[in-house]
Amino acid sequence: MIKYHNNIRIHTIVNLLTYLAGVISFVSVCTEIHIACIVLFAAIFIFSLYFTYRQHFLIPRWILNVISIVVVLLSLYRLNVNDLITQMIEALLVLLAIKLLEEKRARDYMQIYAISLLIVTGSGLLTLSIAFIIYFFLLIMLLTLAAVFLAHYSQDPCMELNSNIVIKIVISALLILLLSAPFTAFLFIILPRTNYPLLNFLNRQERAHTGFSDQVKLGSVSSIQEDSAHIMRVNMDRIDESNLYWRGLVLDYFDGTTWKTSTSKVTALVSKQTAIPGTPVTQTIYLEPYDNRYLFALDKPVFISYKHVKQLNDAVFISSIHFTGRIRYQAQSLISDTIIETNVDKKQFTQIPVNISSEITGLVRGLSKGKDEAQSVQTFYQFLNNGTFKYSLKNLPLTNNPLETFFFKTRYGNCEYFASAFAVMLRISNIPARLVTGYKGGYYNYVGSYYLIPQKNAHVWVEVYQKNKGWLRIDPTPASMDEFVFMKKGAAFSKIGFFFDAINYYWYAFVINYDFEKQISFVFKVRTAFKNPHFNLSFNKTRVMQFAFILAVLFFTGFFFHKFRRRQKSPEKRILVKFLRKMERLGYRKEASQGLEEFVSSIEDNQVRLQAFEFVKEFEALYFKDKRFITEDINRLNGLIKAINR
Amino acid sequence: MTIHEITHRAVNNSKIANITASLSQYLQGKEKPLSLSLICFFSKGHLLIEDLPGLGKTTLAVGIARSLGLTFGRIQCTSDLLPTDITGLSIYNKNAGEFEFHAGPIFNNIVLCDEINRATPKTQSALLEAMGEKQVTIEGKTYSLPKIFFVMATQNPTEQFGAFPLPESQLDRFMMKIQIGYPSEEAEREILRLGSTREELYSIEPVIEKEEVIHIQEDITKSVFVSEKIFDYTLAIIKATRKSEYLTSGLSTRGALTIISTARTNAYFKGRDFVISEDIKELVEYTIPHRVLFREEYESLNKREIITSLIEHIPTPA
Numbered sequence: 028m029i030k031y032h033n034n035i036r037i038h039t040i041v042n043l044l045t046y047l048a049g050v051i052s053f054v055s056v057c058t059e060i061h062i063a064c065i066v067l068f069a070a071i072f073i074f075s076l077y078f079t080y081r082q083h084f085l086i087p088r089w090i091l092n093v094i095s096i097v098v099v100l101l102s103l104y105r106l107n108v109n110d111l112i113t114q115m116i117e118a119l120l121v122l123l124a125i126k127l128l129e130e131k132r133a134r135d136y137m138q139i140y141a142i143s144l145l146i147v148t149g150s151g152l153l154t155l156s157i158a159f160i161i162y163f164f165l166l167i168m169l170l171t172l173a174a175v176f177l178a179h180y181s182q183d184p185c186m187e188l189n190s191n192i193v194i195k196i197v198i199s200a201l202l203i204l205l206l207s208a209p210f211t212a213f214l215f216i217i218l219p220r221t222n223y224p225l226l227n228f229l230n231r232q233e234r235a236h237t238g239f240s241d242q243v244k245l246g247s248v249s250s251i252q253e254d255s256a257h258i259m260r261v262n263m264d265r266i267d268e269s270n271l272y273w274r275g276l277v278l279d280y281f282d283g284t285t286w287k288t289s290t291s292k293v294t295a296l297v298s299k300q301t302a303i304p305g306t307p308v309t310q311t312i313y314l315e316p317y318d319n320r321y322l323f324a325l326d327k328p329v330f331i332s333y334k335h336v337k338q339l340n341d342a343v344f345i346s347s348i349h350f351t352g353r354i355r356y357q358a359q360s361l362i363s364d365t366i367i368e369t370n371v372d373k374k375q376f377t378q379i380p381v382n383i384s385s386e387i388t389g390l391v392r393g394l395s396k397g398k399d400e401a402q403s404v405q406t407f408y409q410f411l412n413n414g415t416f417k418y419s420l421k422n423l424p425l426t427n428n429p430l431e432t433f434f435f436k437t438r439y440g441n442c443e444y445f446a447s448a449f450a451v452m453l454r455i456s457n458i459p460a461r462l463v464t465g466y467k468g469g470y471y472n473y474v475g476s477y478y479l480i481p482q483k484n485a486h487v488w489v490e491v492y493q494k495n496k497g498w499l500r501i502d503p504t505p506a507s508m509d510e511f512v513f514m515k516k517g518a519a520f521s522k523i524g525f526f527f528d529a530i531n532y533y534w535y536a537f538v539i540n541y542d543f544e545k546q547i548s549f550v551f552k553v554r555t556a557f558k559n560p561h562f563n564l565s566f567n568k569t570r571v572m573q574f575a576f577i578l579a580v581l582f583f584t585g586f587f588f589h590k591f592r593r594r595q596k597s598p599e600k601r602i603l604v605k606f607l608r609k610m611e612r613l614g615y616r617k618e619a620s621q622g623l624e625e626f627v628s629s630i631e632d633n634q635v636r637l638q639a640f641e642f643v644k645e646f647e648a649l650y651f652k653d654k655r656f657i658t659e660d661i662n663r664l665n666g667l668i669k670a671i672n673r
Numbered sequence: 674m675t676i677h678e679i680t681h682r683a684v685n686n687s688k689i690a691n692i693t694a695s696l697s698q699y700l701q702g703k704e705k706p707l708s709l710s711l712i713c714f715f716s717k718g719h720l721l722i723e724d725l726p727g728l729g730k731t732t733l734a735v736g737i738a739r740s741l742g743l744t745f746g747r748i749q750c751t752s753d754l755l756p757t758d759i760t761g762l763s764i765y766n767k768n769a770g771e772f773e774f775h776a777g778p779i780f781n782n783i784v785l786c787d788e789i790n791r792a793t794p795k796t797q798s799a800l801l802e803a804m805g806e807k808q809v810t811i812e813g814k815t816y817s818l819p820k821i822f823f824v825m826a827t828q829n830p831t832e833q834f835g836a837f838p839l840p841e842s843q844l845d846r847f848m849m850k851i852q853i854g855y856p857s858e859e860a861e862r863e864i865l866r867l868g869s870t871r872e873e874l875y876s877i878e879p880v881i882e883k884e885e886v887i888h889i890q891e892d893i894t895k896s897v898f899v900s901e902k903i904f905d906y907t908l909a910i911i912k913a914t915r916k917s918e919y920l921t922s923g924l925s926t927r928g929a930l931t932i933i934s935t936a937r938t939n940a941y942f943k944g945r946d947f948v949i950s951e952d953i954k955e956l957v958e959y960t961i962p963h964r965v966l967f968r969e970e971y972e973s974l975n976k977r978e979i980i981t982s983l984i985e986h987i988p989t990p991a
Binding site: 603619620621622623624625646647648650651652653 | 898900901902903945946947948949950951954984985986987988989990991
């Protein structure tokens with residue numbers, strides 16, 4: 028018989044902390060995962076609790092290892108890129124539960140801690156609620172404690188600790204935590220954005236790519252077109268490449284060197300004047316910060332869901348604030364090259380620079396002589412595409428009158444030159460025309476099913492107004508779509524590059540609304556919240572319901588399991604266990620090889636011994652005569668157990 | 674389980690208590706051997722006492738016989754002891770003109786067979802046959818032994834010239850093998866003060882009648898219940914002895930029966946009509962060691978301790 032006073036077995040402590048860690052990681056994600064996973068975890072968890080309680084681990088380790096591998100393989104198999112994190116967390120939860128089911132050695136405990144940390148961290152990606160920080164700190168605290176106790180445990184698994192020593196260890200472990208807390212907080216603020224330079228927020232201007240502006244100055248876009256960065260990723264099904272025009276903004280005023288927007292644009296109120304025929308396409312667009320206000324979408328966008336966005340009457344969407352961070356929005360487009368509009372301000376769209384060279388007007392007049400509008404459009408397009416004008420990004424003519432240089436001297440240029448030339452030619456012929464800037468083409472990433480649109484795909488094209496037809500998109504630049512859709516051979520951006528970009532894409536998709544400023548403002552919010560005496564965690568109703576449901580499931584599973592166990596265990600065994608537990612509480616433990624009388628007679632305390640003997644006599648008379656325990660017996664024996672006291 | 678712990682336990686049965694009480698004044702310091710002897714006696718077994726001479730074996734045997742109102746016979750074994758010296762023989766009666774059977778000392782209820790290992794194997798086997806079959810066959814005629822028949826054999830543990838140690842197969846026929854041991858200093862002082870009490874012992878009045886003894890023996894087998902849990906426990910013990918690394922051969926089935934019957938008596942003595950694990954545990958060191966064979970390398974160890982430690986690894990049913 029072992030007598031012990033307030034001694035706690037280290038094994039018990041480690042188990043307690045481990046299971047708490049398991050519960051925390053489960054609770055942190057339970058609202059986000061599939062109900063089947065919840066039930067599975069809860070069931071395995073309860074089994075493992077029972078195994079641990081009995082110190083009897085029914086399922087051999089190798090079977091559990093095989094199951095774990097199967098779980099990992101299965102979860103890899105059904106991995107769906109749309110819901111990556113949730114699935115990974117579900118797999119981790121199952122692994123955690125299986126791990127708990129094992130007979131645990133020190134390294135198994137470490138693995139459990141690692142998995143629960145992963146789960147709770149993962150929960151931070153799923154939910155951005157304040158609860159995350161609570162779970163996280165709770166877990167960190169638990170794991171610190173557990174690590175300290177585990178160190179003792181690995182030295183001597185049978186160690187028994189005095190409660191004073193336990194308190195000392197707890198205090199020292201919490202001190203470790205306290206000392207590391209400021210550093211942890213610092214890491215918390217900066218960690219999720221480490222793919223960005225840490226102190227970028229101090230210098231906002233450099234952060235956004237200043238590629239796209241409100242105006243097109245001939246020759247200046249080339250810097251963008253040699254940029255290897257990306258402007259956006261568009262999650263959508265693959266479509267015919269010839270339709271890949273990403274509409275940005277419309278420019279209608281040309282001063283000779285620069286295209287601008289005139290101020291006369293109006294917000295489109297459900298306009299009767301404009302209508303677009305075409306097939307609808309829905310896109311989810313992840314736009315990189317580029318420090319402007321225009322929202323790109325597949326030509327022609329009809330609806331964009333984003334805050335503070337208004338639609339202009341030329342199918343341009345503009346936000347009232349500049350995008351300094353990465354944003355995500357949904358867009359609806361109708362694939363079409365025409366905007367039906369019956370009435371346009373002819374003066375506005377036939378404006379030409381006052382100082383336009385007479386050589387150009389002469390050229391245009393000569394080309395369009397005796398032709399109607401449609402024929403003129405055709406002639407101008409042919410003129411620019413007949414081979415005399417070359418597409419080039421280098422050594423662009425940057426003179427005071429770039430168009431003249433383009434037409435008569437260099438005869439090469441990029442899309443800006445071609446589009447400007449085309450538009451000006453049309454305008455000279457009194458045909459309304461305007462420039463549309465945006466992006467062309469894009470690489471389709473099958474891994475993430477999205478178009479990746481690089482900065483260098485920046486493009487300008489022309490919309491021509493034709494009577495009774497509306498605005499028709501014409502791209503006069505003699506560059507094949509292939510250049511915008513396929514990568515150059517030998518480009519660093521290989522298939523592996525696609526894969527890595529897909530990972531990037533998912534990361535952005537998940538943390539899109541979770542940037543550094545948000546974290547800082549979050550910290551401030553938390554601070555003010557704690558300063559506020561009326562601090563309350565506002566829970567939304569469904570969330571509370573979900574929690575309640577899960578708790579109820581856990582409770583009932585536990586309850587029925589308990590009931591089931593009770594039914595399995597014969598009443599005499601239950602009473603015996605009850606008696607032995609009571610005696611353990613009083614500080615007396617029966618050895619397995621001890622008989623009851625032998626055990627009781629070794630109790631030093633006279634009163635306890637006599638009272639215990641009372642019970643033993645009654646119990647034995649039933650137990651060793653193989654009698655069935657009826658309710659009265661059970662009640663009497665329970666009464667006797669209750670009566671045992673110092 | 675120490676002697677102290679056993680005696681500490683009150684003997685609950687009033688009749689048994691009476692016997693013990695009446696004998697204890699003559700058998701100072703021998704309470705434990707006395708109670709073991711009585712258990713053995715009421716379990717209808719035979720007792721082997723291994724001890725040095727002069728520690729009160731005869732006193733114990735005589736005391737039990739007298740207080741139970743039984744006849745007592747004594748055989749002093751020597752190497753020239755013949756089987757007929759034990760069983761008796763037929764002698765021609767001139768007057769009757771026929772052979773007349775003269776019963777030997779074995780026809781008593783309680784037979785003390787002193788220094789059994791000094792008798793020749795032939796004589797030993799005659800005695801052991803009688804113990805096993807409860808009958809003797811002399812000159813082709815079979816004689817039944819009395820219904821109450823209890824042999825207390827003693828043997829000197831120190832090796833002696835001209836001794837015939839009992840083979841293991843025959844040791845199995847003894848229900849228990851006990852030692853008397855030296856009495857405590859206090860008891861020995863008392864013995865010295867009072868002198869030998871042997872004479873008085875012969876004159877004590879029986880505490881119970883012979884019929885009552887038979888009744889108690891029957892009662893024990895009939896009324897003391899043995900639970901399935903106890904059978905399980907016993908089987909576990911047997912299995913442990915058979916698998917033990919210390920032993921070359923474990924308990925026989927006869928040994929297992931002995932465990933149950935002695936446990937029954939032990940329970941009865943304590944006033945219970947059912948057997949608990951302790952009834953078995955208390956007696957294993959007397960019922961098991963002489964029935965099992967130890968590996969040579971462990972022969973020198975204390976066999977009782979080996980068996981006790983073996984039992985300490987078997988969980989009790991409660």
